[in-house]
Every structure is written in structure tokens, then in C-alpha cells.
Amino acid sequence: MTSSSSARYSRVSGTGSYLPPKRLSNAQLAEQLAADGVETSDEWIIARTGIKARHFAEADVACSDLAVEAARHAIESAGLAATDIDLIIVATSTPDMVFPSTACIVQRKLGIVGCAAFDVQAVCSGFVYAMTVADSMIRTGAARHALVIGAEVFSRILDFKDRTTCVLFGDGAGAVVLSASDTPGILATELHADGRHSDILCTPGTVSGGQVLGDPFLKMDGQAVFKLAVGVLEDVARSVLAKAGRAQEDIDWLVPHQANIRIMHGTAKKLKLPLEKVVVTVDEHGNTSAASIPLALDVAVRAGTIKPGDTVMLEGVGGGFTWGAVLLDL
Template sequence: MSVLRSVVLGTGSCLPERVVTNAALAERVETSDEWIVQRTGIRQRHIAAAGETTSVLGARAARAALDAAGLGPGDIDLVICATSTPDHTFPATATQIQAALGIDRGAAFDLQAVCAGFVFGVSTADKFLVTGAARRALVIGAETFSRIVDWEDRTTCVLFGDGAGAVVLEAREEAGARGVLSAALRSDGRYREKLYVDGGPGSTGTTGRLRMEGREVFRFAVGQVADVIAEALERAGATAADLDWFVPHQANRRIIEASADKIGIPRDKIVMTVDRHGNTSAASIPLALDAACRDGRIRAGDLVMIEAIGGGFSWGAALIRW
């Protein structure tokens, strides 16, 4: 019996040209390449140039995803942009991407779940597609975190980078198990002070700067992310042993490896890009997905788990048959 599922047709990504190495950061704040690599696994990150806004990066990634899917703007009737660094308070960055691509039908809106935004975006798009509310969706994760980090705070400025990634999803009648199989999403606003931005239009009238309690985030991430991974697997009737690839939020190598170890996912099944991208928040998973698709690791039929945790806290996981 066939089932209507949200199937991935293509992926795309965009990284700013400017690369900032750990050595370059060490000239600005008291840190070192050894210190950063040992604690995070990050060796470099991309930083957006003047004029490279979140929507600019997002539109480039979306075009690449459309090209990979063999589709054009007229084929899309839903655009979701997961971002914590929108171009403007309003209108939504997704509408700016929609306009840049020449999409003139359907809905476009932003989704804010910080680093977990792309997982939330995929799950949201899936609900539109399997209910018939939309036929094809662009789900984009795009960020310019370099504009909200405190470049004097060495504990946070070394972690983040800019970029965008995108996937095209289509509602298809599938006789097999291809497509988005399950998702598990969580939020708990009691942990706001652990990872947040200390400003906003409704509070201070300013953009604010990112603040984080690193040890607390690490502890919470390893414990809670494993639970949503297990739930997503259970809902799909799968186990960790069934996974071909684990594509986590690229925040910190130690968090990624500890989470995989806890759920029983072999490290050779982890797609890791944190070393060259840094933490690009909602963009990190689609950037990693695109890298693994283009280098041939992720192939048709593979079972892929994506997961992330972000400020709030908000966290989630989704299981996709490629």
C-alpha cells in the first residue's frame, strides 16, 4: 500500500567566501588554535561580507537545491526559512528568499527554534505536504551569527560561523519507506538563561549579543538529544543499528560524539563538518547534508537521522529515508 510522504528531491548550500581560521581569531582575542580544536573540533569558519545578509545566503542555497532537484521556482508552493538572524524584524526572511527566487505563489514564513530550527522546519513542512496543503517545499536554514556574537568574548566568538543550506521536499505516493518517516520535537523555556541573546525589539530595542553557559549547554545537550533520537527511531520502528548516517547539528565535536555514543551510533556513521564550518546554528544540518550528498556518502535508500538542540531550549530529531 502506498503512503503519502515528504521525499527529499535535492539539497543545496552556500558559504561566504571569507574564511577565518583559529589562528586569525587568536590575533583578536586571547585564544589559540590548540585550545579551540581541543574543546570544539573547530578549525575555521566562514564569515559573511557586507551585503551578504541571511536572505542572500538562503537564496543561493535554495537555488542550488532547486538545481539539484531539477526544478524551478514555479514548482514551489511553500518556503520555510529557519533562522535566528533575520534580515529584518519583518517581513520574514523567507519572503525575501521567495522574491529573490521568483516564487509568486504559496506561503513563505520564518521559523525560530535557534539551532534546532531546521529539524523543526522539516517537521513543519512535512505536515503541510502529507495533508495536501502544499505540494513542494523549500526548507532553508540560514544564519549570519557573526552579527550577533560578542567578538570580545572568547568563549563564544570562536564557535560560530555563517552559511545556509536547503532541501527540496515533495509530497509523493510511496510504496516503500522513502521520505520523512518520523520526528520528535521538544522545547523547555525554563532554560533561557543558558543560551540566549540579551536584546530584542520587544525588550531592549536593540539587536543584542549571544550569551551562553557552555558547560550547562553541553550537559543538557548530551542528555536530552539522545531521548528525541530514540523516540524518532521508535516511532518509525527502527533502531540505531538501522541508520546509515547520523547528521547532527554541528555545534561541538565532543557533543556530537558523546550523543552518538550514548545512542549507540558508530562514529564512522557521523557526518561531521564542524571542523570547517563552525556552528552555523539552523544552517548546520542542511550544510552537512549537502556536503554528504555531493561527495557521495548519502545515497538513495539510506536511512538518515538529523538532530539538533538550540537556545530556549528547543531540540528535536527526524528520521528520513533518502
């Protein structure tokens, strides 16, 4: 892919993230669960997931609060003012309210007026979906500086009597600013969904007549998710590389959705990528759904692990069943 004076691309100009201060180790969580008669242990959780700790938001902290903190860091990193942002997309499955969108609430809290703001709901693939939408809007001239956020408070929808799910998830937010450029940044993207598998990872409750109908807690068929995830992540990664005219050897860093260390290692193995090229934060963050990819990206960028000029593959898979990937030059 080559640039020209008339071409318009999008590049990551800034990254940011935020974790709520309350950190809960496996041992601390196991102690809390034991009080309710639910048995688990640090060893059991690490062996199955690679997770050692996660962060939970306090009861009075909303999804938008986490999103705003991550957004401010990303805007500062991009060297911009909040008023320079002309598009806000928030990927979340745990919004502040039914409506308006969390993006509109973030817009108000950042003091931005007039630009388009909306949410994207694709669960753990949400950030990849949101990045793809923002890239498309920048390429068509609809935006110049897009704020793309993944933010979640999954602790609000966990059943703490189900040890197979409650130990997996955490809260947090990550963000990037995508800016228009005449030099390619995002090289290729691809999104998919298969609603036939909508029941293997879902939160099947809804609100009607002032009451919750159905089950408001997260449900997951872990084995079914694992089996689907590794296969589709390999396929979409190869497809995005082909679109960009790149080879797997060109990938400097893989930043996958931080769900389970075994899924991440399985994907890297299929792509013949050494594990040293995989950015891993699931050990400290748990699965933060739509926040996990931008959180991991920001951690790696600020640590100097991912550097300007590196080629990075972002990929996610989540409830829906949804999946997708973004290949970019930082």
C-alpha cells in the same frame, strides 16, 4: 511503515548549501582577537570544540542572500524550477529585518509569487522544526514541493571580546526540497522545548523606540548546554526510531547539529553508533546554528557519502531550550 496508493508522504528530492567566501582559520581569528586584547589559540579552540575554521559573510551580505544561493542549488538538485515551489520555510535566528520574514524576501529574490512563506525561530533546532512543519503540510496536501532553508549570519550577534562564544560560530545556509511522494521518505519526527532553560543560550536584546534594549550579543552557559544537549539528543533519537519502527542499527548516517565535536561524539556513543557514521563539518564550518544540519547533509550528499536509500537521522538542539529529530530514508 508501508506505502499505499492513497497515502501521501514527503521525500527529500534535492539538497543545496552555500558558504560565504571569506574563510577564517583559528589562527587568523586569534590574530584579530589579539589586536583587541582577547587571547585564544588554534590549539585551545580545537581541543574544546573541534573547530578549525568558519566562514563570515561580508557586511553587505544579508541572511536572505545566503539562503537564496543554497535554495537555488537545492531546487536544481531536485530537477525543478523555482516556480514549482509552493511552500517556503526559512529557519533562522538572524533574519534580514524585524519583518517581513526572511522567507518572503527569499521568495521575491527567487521570483516566486503566491505560495506560503514564513520563518521558523527555534535557534539551532530550527531546521528540524522547519522540516517537521513542511512534512506535515505535504502530508495534508497543503504543499507539493516545499523549500526548507536554514540560514544564519551569526557573526552579526557575536561579542568578539568573549572568547568562549565568538570562536564557535560561523555563517552559511543549507536547504532541501521536500516533495510529495507515495513512497515514505520522512519516517518520523519529534520536537520538544523547555523554556525553563531559556537563559542558558540567548541573545537578550530587542528593538524599541529606535534603540536596542538589553544586550544584542549572544550569551551562553556552555557547561549547562553541554549537559542538557547530550541527554535530550539521545532520548529524542530513540523516540523517533521507535515511532518509525526502526532500530539504532538501521541508522546509516547521523547528521547532528554541528555545535561541538564532543557533543556529537557523546551522542553517537550513547546510540552505540561508530563515529564513522557521524557526518562532521563543524571543523570547517563552525556552528552555523539553523544552517548546520542542511549544510552538513548537502556536503555529505554531494560527496557521495550519503547515498539514495540510506537511512539518515537528523537531530538538533538549541536555545529555547529546543530540540528535535527527523528520521528519513533518502
